[in-house]
Amino acid sequence: MAKLEASFARMGLMVFQGSTESFDDMCRQASRASRLEHVHHAGNSSGVVDGASALLLASLGYARAHGLVPFANSGDR
Structure with a gap:
């Protein structure tokens, strides 16, 4: 992404009507x-990075049975 021209850099140069x-x-x-x-990063370039992450949801019982260590939980345990 560092080599991509920031798509909003040109917008920064625009002078809006009335200004x-x-x-x-x-x-x-x-x-x-x-x-x-003007830089690209994951927070402002969703068109470039969509799908670049994954989420695994499992019950605590499944995680324990398969030796997985949970990083977070979504509710009461």
Whole structure:
């Protein structure tokens, strides 16, 4: 993903109707950041990373019987 051009970088340069500032300019003012870096990561690139995770649901009894160690639970045990 690091080599992908951020699809929203161009949007940051846009000046919206009725404004004299770009979207990036407004973001810099709101955050007091001196610069913005448009990057792709799993939190903002769902089109790139959809399906890149998995979830295994099992009963505690099944997990114990198969030597699995639960990382979380979804309710009372």
